[in-house]
Amino acid sequence: xxxxxxxxxxxxxxxxxxxxxxxxxxxxxxxxxxxxxxxxxxxxxxxxxxxxxxxxxxxxxxxxxxxxxxxxxxxxxxxxxxxxxxxxxxxxxxxxxxxxxxxxxxxxxxxxxxxxxxxxxxxxxxxxxxxxxxxxxxxxxxxxxxxxxxxxxxxxxxxxxxxxxxxxxxxxxxxxxxxxxxxxxxxxxxxxxxxxxxx
Amino acid sequence: xxxxxxxxxxxxxxxxxxxxxxxxxxxxxxxxxxxxxxxxxxxxxxxxxxxxxxxxxxxxxxxxxxxxxxxxxxxxxxxxxxxxxxxxxxxxxxxxxxxxxxxxxxxxxxxxxxxxxxxxxxxxxxxxxxxxxxxxxxxxxxxxxxxxxxxxxxxxxxxxxxxxxxxxxxxxxxxxxxxxxxxxxxxxxxxxxxxxxxx
DNA sequence: GAGTTCACCTTACTCGAAGTAGGTTACCTT
DNA sequence: AAGGTAACCTACTTCGAGTAAGGTGAACTC
Numbered sequence: 001x002x003x004x005x006x007x008x009x010x011x012x013x014x015x016x017x018x019x020x021x022x023x024x025x026x027x028x029x030x031x032x033x034x035x036x037x038x039x040x041x042x043x044x045x046x047x048x049x050x051x052x053x054x055x056x057x058x059x060x061x062x063x064x065x066x067x068x069x070x071x072x073x074x075x076x077x078x079x080x081x082x083x084x085x086x087x088x089x090x091x092x093x094x095x096x097x098x099x100x101x102x103x104x105x106x107x108x109x110x111x112x113x114x115x116x117x118x119x120x121x122x123x124x125x126x127x128x129x130x131x132x133x134x135x136x137x138x139x140x141x142x143x144x145x146x147x148x149x150x151x152x153x154x155x156x157x158x159x160x161x162x163x164x165x166x167x168x169x170x171x172x173x174x175x176x177x178x179x180x181x182x183x184x185x186x187x188x189x190x191x192x193x194x195x196x197x198x199x
Numbered sequence: 200x201x202x203x204x205x206x207x208x209x210x211x212x213x214x215x216x217x218x219x220x221x222x223x224x225x226x227x228x229x230x231x232x233x234x235x236x237x238x239x240x241x242x243x244x245x246x247x248x249x250x251x252x253x254x255x256x257x258x259x260x261x262x263x264x265x266x267x268x269x270x271x272x273x274x275x276x277x278x279x280x281x282x283x284x285x286x287x288x289x290x291x292x293x294x295x296x297x298x299x300x301x302x303x304x305x306x307x308x309x310x311x312x313x314x315x316x317x318x319x320x321x322x323x324x325x326x327x328x329x330x331x332x333x334x335x336x337x338x339x340x341x342x343x344x345x346x347x348x349x350x351x352x353x354x355x356x357x358x359x360x361x362x363x364x365x366x367x368x369x370x371x372x373x374x375x376x377x378x379x380x381x382x383x384x385x386x387x388x389x390x391x392x393x394x395x396x397x398x
Numbered sequence: 399g400a401g402t403t404c405a406c407c408t409t410a411c412t413c414g415a416a417g418t419a420g421g422t423t424a425c426c427t428t
Numbered sequence: 429a430a431g432g433t434a435a436c437c438t439a440c441t442t443c444g445a446g447t448a449a450g451g452t453g454a455a456c457t458c
Contacts, residue, residue, distance in 0.1 A: 008424060008435060032231070035415060046437050051417065087394070145393060151376070155366060155384040156393075162365020163358045170357040177350070185354040193392025194344060194355075195286070207406065207453075234444060245408055250446065 015053050015063075018043055023064045027106040031061060031113050062126075065114055068107035069129050073136060075100050086144030087191055093140060094164065094186050098179035101168045112169065134161055160190065214252050214262075217242055222263045226305040230260060230312050261325075264313055267306035268328050272335060274299050285343030286390055292339065293363065293385050297378035300367045311368065333360055359389065 009017075021043050025034045036057055040047040054060040079096030083089030101108040114126060138157040164186060171182050188196075208216075220242050224233045235256055239246040253259040278295030282288035300307040313325060337356040363385060370381050387395075 011435080014435085036417085037415070045435095047416090048418075048438095049436065052435085057416070090393070141393075151373070152384055152387075155369060155376075155381070156388055158365050158369040159362045159385065159388055162368075163362035165365070166361020167354060167358050169361075170354060174350070177354075182354070185351055186358065188351075189355055189358055189392070190388070191392050191394050193388070193390050193395070194289070194340075195390050196392070210405080213406085235446085236444070244406095246445090247409095247447075248407065251406085256445070 011053070014043075014045070014049070018045075018050060018053065018060070019063050019067060022060050023068070023106055023110060026061060026064060026113065027109040036060075061110075061113070064110050066129060068104075068110045069132055071104065071107055072097070072100055072111065073132060076136060080140060086141075087187075089140055089144060090191065091183060091187055093137075095179060095183045097164060098168065098171065098182045098186075101171065102179055108168065112165070134158055137161060163190070210252070213244070213248070217244075217249060217252065217259070218262050218266060221259050222267070222305055222309060225260060225263060225312065226308040235259075260309075260312070263309050265328060267303075267309045268331055270303065270306055271296070271299055271310065272331060275335060279339060285340075286386075288339055288343060289390065290382060290386055292336075294378060294382045296363060297367065297370065297381045297385075300370065301378055307367065311364070333357055336360060362389070 018039070022034075022039050025039050025042065028034075029038075036047050036050055039060075040050055043050075050060060054063055076093050076096045079092045080089045083092055114129070134154070134157040137160050138153055141153060141156060167182060167186060171177050217238070221233075221238050224238050224241065227233075228237075235246055235249055238259075239249055242249075249259060253262055275292050275295045278291045279288045282291055313328070333353070333356040336359050337352055340352060340355060366381060366385055370376050
């Protein structure tokens, strides 16, 4: 049998296992309350192994975040292929996002905690993963919208990302708001603008 | 002379002094890298005093955040009085915000770190201070806009706040973007919507 | 003005968690 | 089977959050 001894597995597999467990623990307890000893124990391995593969607690979190972000990117990119217009692409992307945060709470919880690392040595790595997200929006807008200069396009992308992040956090406190409803709220402001509602 | 002995000052004054120093240290080093010993030393007092007045490191951060948020609220509220229209009010508010984050970097840095506390015991307190911010926007919109139902209004407020927060963080990396320019970017998306730029 | 009190303040600890030095064991190659 | 190496462990150090218990001085009584 393969499960008799839970020992000696290849590096790549162990790493995946560690990330999986770490994702759970970070999401459960929050980043600072989670302890490396705890994670190590749940994995069934000793603490130095975690440091062998991820260098630091922050490094482990980063690995988790990168994976979650990759998953989010995958989902949103898939959703936007075959869109018939800018409006359609935006709506599909938003819906995919709001579905993601509802169905994969753990992953989303992690992405939010990225913020907690600002001001630490990992700032560069974070900058990298952040771009992944905004570039997607920027590309989407570049395909369909006339953004003006590059700076404006970049700013608009950040703007959209920030808005959706916050709206997503708000959704956590409002279970009754469906992904479709959230998408509707977002589209209304983003696409039509607030002027449409002026008295 | 009053400065001869730096000892025995009344509680209220000491607290203000502690918050001032803590704000500096948290902004400099980041929340987790800052140590209570360090803060205590800079204040010229021993660590248990900090705990006497603020109970925990998180409590101290919270006190700093509350003060910063009060300052931000003050500034943005002042800016919007006497606005001639919804558009004008929004623009004034945004400009005041982007000026604030440029001129009071320390305070702004603190507000961002609020996110780091999500998932801890202080969640309730945070919820409180968050409302302060969104309520301001919600009230502004309530005065001038027809938001539809309450839920939609709340969502829109969160949306605007999130968007501006993220844009502000982006501005930190782009010194050359003036508060006026940032306000322009934000107004364009928020007021006119992205449809205005559709190809 | 001598004692009492209470707010302000300190030294000197505990405890838990991040990170590390160095040795050990199972597996694979030849 | 010898030996090399990748996977792994025990046992530490270090550092910072939080605490227990006690000192000191200004103000207020009498």
